[in-house]
Amino acid sequence: MTSKLPGETKTYDGTLADFDATFKALDIDYLDLYLVHAPWPWSQIGTNHDKENVDVWRAMQEIYKSGRVKAIGVSNFNVHDLQNVMQDAEIAPMVDQIQYYVGFTEPKIADFAKQNNILVEAYSPLATGGLLNNEDVAAMAKKYGVSVAQLALRFCIQNGLLPLPKATSAAHIEANKELDFTIQDEDMDKLNNMPDTAPSHFHNATQG
Ligand SMILES: NC(=O)c1ccc[n+]([C@@H]2O[C@H](COP(=O)([O-])OP(=O)(O)OC[C@H]3O[C@@H](n4cnc5c(N)ncnc54)[C@H](OP(=O)(O)O)[C@@H]3O)[C@@H](O)[C@H]2O)c1
Known part of the structure; x- marks a missing residue:
């Protein structure tokens, strides 16, 4: 199970308190993954919170050391945001969850993430x-005899990422587990060089 620290929480004490509240509310023994939801509060997307993010990450490390989470990470962090928290960190983020x-x-x-594990x-x-x-x-999906969704998910896996699809339909949930096929290298190249396949979709201001 994954949970996230709200982007609005940008203090050491606030991070510990929010995690405690989540942990109590869920009534569980451990979380698989706890993520800092964003480098900025959602009402101030794109603003700089470097100093606060270092404080937040200090608290995330304490949470990890307490043994109540198996992994800690971030979300919507760009290269600068990652470097900022990694600079003096004892434990680097293990995950970055981004729009992809x-x-x-x-x-x-x-x-950058690949180079830094x-x-x-x-x-x-x-x-x-x-x-x-x-x-x-x-x-291309037709060529492999799979759905567009399956091809798009397999694309993420072959690029070394973990895709997080959301589906409410039971048939979609089942289909999204059937990814045991291989996209050939030349088709991966084509997919990796395609222009935005959903240009009107909302894009998060993460890249940088
Ligand atoms: N960290 C962040 O800031 C952040 C931001 C946004 C999202 N997320 C997370 O990312 C996850 C997924 O994101 P998302 O909801 O934006 O979208 P998504 O997974 O890209 O797309 C979901 C849509 O695709 C459809 N779908 C799923 N599997 C399908 C299949 N096999 N065939 C056809 N259609 C299929 C779903 O339909 P049905 O519902 O009808 O099955 C739904 O309409 C969520 O769990 C969310 O929590 C994180």
Whole structure:
């Protein structure tokens, strides 16, 4: 199970208190993953909170050391945000959860994360449904005998990411587990070089 520290919480004490409240409310023995939801409060997207994020990360390390979470990480952090918290950290973020789908792959963050052993989780890997009608992806999916969604999820896995699809339909949930096929290298190249497959979709201001 994953839970997140609200982007609005930017103090050491606030982080410990929010985690305690979540842990009590869930009534569990441990969490798999606890993430800092964003480098900025959601009402101030894109603003700089470097100093506060260092304080928050100090608290995240304490939470990890308490044994109540198996992993700690961040979300919506760009390379600068990651470097900022890693500078004096005893424990680096283990995960960065970012928006990522065919044609919107945030390469600077993904490359930096790979070099630093940070697992990238791809949120909205289907662009919240926005890429499902893309004709180029659909044509390639047909070639493999899979759905557009399955191809888009497999694309994330072959790029070394963990996709986080959301589905309310039981058939979609089942289909999203059937990813045991391989996209050929030349098709991965095509997918990796495609323009945004859901250009009208909301894009988070993470890249940088
Ligand atoms: N960290 C962050 O700041 C952040 C921000 C946004 C999202 N997220 C997380 O990312 C996860 C997913 O994001 P998301 O909801 O934006 O979108 P998504 O997974 O990209 O897309 C969800 C849409 O795709 C459809 N779908 C799923 N599987 C399908 C399939 N096999 N075939 C056809 N359609 C399929 C769903 O339909 P049905 O519902 O009808 O099945 C739904 O309409 C969520 O769990 C969310 O918590 C994190």
